[in-house]
Amino acid sequence: MKIFRYEDVKALEVDGAPGVTIRWVINEKTGAPNFAMRVFEVRPGAATPYHRHWYEQEMFILEGTGLAVGADGEEPLEPGKVLFVLPYDWHQIKNTGSTTMRFICVIPLRPPQEEKGGETRC
Amino acid sequence: MKIFRYEDVKALEVDGAPGVTIRWVINEKTGAPNFAMRVFEVRPGAATPYHRHWYEQEMFILEGTGLAVGADGEEPLEPGKVLFVLPYDWHQIKNTGSTTMRFICVIPLRPPQEEKGGETRC
Numbered sequence: 001m002k003i004f005r006y007e008d009v010k011a012l013e014v015d016g017a018p019g020v021t022i023r024w025v026i027n028e029k030t031g032a033p034n035f036a037m038r039v040f041e042v043r044p045g046a047a048t049p050y051h052r053h054w055y056e057q058e059m060f061i062l063e064g065t066g067l068a069v070g071a072d073g074e075e076p077l078e079p080g081k082v083l084f085v086l087p088y089d090w091h092q093i094k095n096t097g098s099t100t101m102r103f104i105c106v107i108p109l110r111p112p113q114e115e116k117g118g119e120t121r122c
Numbered sequence: 123m124k125i126f127r128y129e130d131v132k133a134l135e136v137d138g139a140p141g142v143t144i145r146w147v148i149n150e151k152t153g154a155p156n157f158a159m160r161v162f163e164v165r166p167g168a169a170t171p172y173h174r175h176w177y178e179q180e181m182f183i184l185e186g187t188g189l190a191v192g193a194d195g196e197e198p199l200e201p202g203k204v205l206f207v208l209p210y211d212w213h214q215i216k217n218t219g220s221t222t223m224r225f226i227c228v229i230p231l232r233p234p235q236e237e238k239g240g241e242t243r244c
Contacts, residue, residue: 001192070123084124
């Protein structure tokens with residue numbers, strides 16, 4: 001069993017998303033065989049790109065307030081909200097509040113049948 | 123994209139673990155193809171069983187304080203702690219505080235190569 005604080009993992013800038021960082025808190029390097037847990041931080045006024053990709057995302061909002069933007073419109077986000085993004089769903093997370101938004105996002109480590117996806121995994 | 127509050131999913135008692143509940147916030151019924159997100163709540167003084175199983179767990183402590191018990195001893199838990207439980211690692215979560223402990227726990231939906239595991243998935 002490995003136990004540590006999420007802040008012990010370095011926060012990396014996300015390409016194409018100023019004001020957004022990612023910490024890969026559990027991934028292949030930790031020994032994970034199937035899926036990775038990441039912690040994102042989004043500064044007030046910042047947002048992830050409006051994008052989609054081959055993999056699903058299982059997300060949980062920890063702190064802050066904002067909006068989830070999808071093909072069907074916008075939904076408010078606050079701590080305790082769960083988001084399930086299906087493969088190829090369009091999505092974006094916007095911080096519309098005055099404090100840092102922080103959320104967990106879990107994704108598979110590899111495509112089904114090793115199919116290759118070309119996108120950045122954010 | 124599906125968005126809802128974690129409390130919208132029914133909390134179920136966990137067999138053999140009085141004072142512990144589980145919410146399967148994302149699973150096959152939500153449309154998840156690979157892994158499930160659950161939210162556990164542990165009452166003060168309660169604990170999960172000391173147990174192990176074929177699948178890994180990726181966990182994040184949301185609220186409360188307690189201990190993670192493993193083969194190498196105990197480690198304190200508080201919000202922001204990340205736990206990675208490898209397949210077949212012994213583990214237990216104890217709430218030693220005075221408030222409900224709440225954590226996220228993500229697990230694979232099926233064994234590698236459809237091997238069957240017989241344990242309760244908690």
